[in-house]
Amino acid sequence: MTELSRLQPSFALADAVALLTRTPATLDALLRGLPSWWTSANEGPNTWSPFDVMGHLIHGEKTDWIPRVKIILEHGERRTFEKFDREAQFEASQPQTLEARLEQFAALRRENLRALAELRLGDADLDRTGRHPAFGVVTMRQLLATWVAHDLDHVVQISRVLARQYADEVGPWRAYLRIISGTQG
């Protein structure tokens, strides 16, 4: 990461929590009340709409992050994490409106951050290790940092999917819009 200019010394749990706390309100501010053609539009076959992404985030709150934190604390490397189902948002048990998904995600995130706070993780806990089904040994610090980056990855995806519905409408400006041209820049 030497190519990045940054000043923070190392991963801090408080910083991660600060971001995790903000994601539900960020997505609510962006999506609630937008026309449904837009929030249900995707990028083509086998891609996700903003509505689908919200279901994926809900499933992560239920089965991925905090359950894995607890497996690390209770079992360390002896118990491999359950595999995460990346397609669970297509199950019938998911809320069927965008607004209900935004609310469920916010409620689950609040509960999970409360559960995280109750664990009172210290620096030594961040070095604890667990076992990922594909990667092998991982640390608590890596798991928590991934929770944060995963949130932001899906904020990016939702914003990109919304913007790409205007790929034709922007006309020649598409050359300047990295979100449409597909370059990262």
Add this chain to the structure above:
Amino acid sequence: MTELSRLQPSFALADAVALLTRTPATLDALLRGLPSWWTSANEGPNTWSPFDVMGHLIHGEKTDWIPRVKIILEHGERRTFEKFDREAQFEASQPQTLEARLEQFAALRRENLRALAELRLGDADLDRTGRHPAFGVVTMRQLLATWVAHDLDHVVQISRVLARQYADEVGPWRAYLRIISGTQG
């Protein structure tokens, strides 16, 4: 854009306004109160931090979108738009805290959407044309769609810059995180 599944018939001004209205609150929810090391971090030399991007968005509100709408209405293709200064956020006149930038962006956006509403643009106005310094003839519809996509492009950029500060911290999960690996997927 035939590869996308979408149901909306064509560009609608009300949809564009719906998104433009939401951007200030989205960025406020994401950024306000985050640690300043994070909001001032970038992706390396000649890249922008979230703080820089907010200055760019402010400058756009002042000099780009609504001024160009008015040039189209008043002068059509006879008057070429002013070039947009993509580096104006580094000028001394910009607010010097992130919070002040969030507030100025929100205030300018409110004013500009009020100005847009007062113009009472109809479908025929969306077909009006102006002259872009690089692209030549463009339509009002393209300009307004670009305003929307430009907002979302910078929501993507801010989210990506925040996430990339964790590129090391996520460890082996970087393989799954498109935001860090650099793929769009």
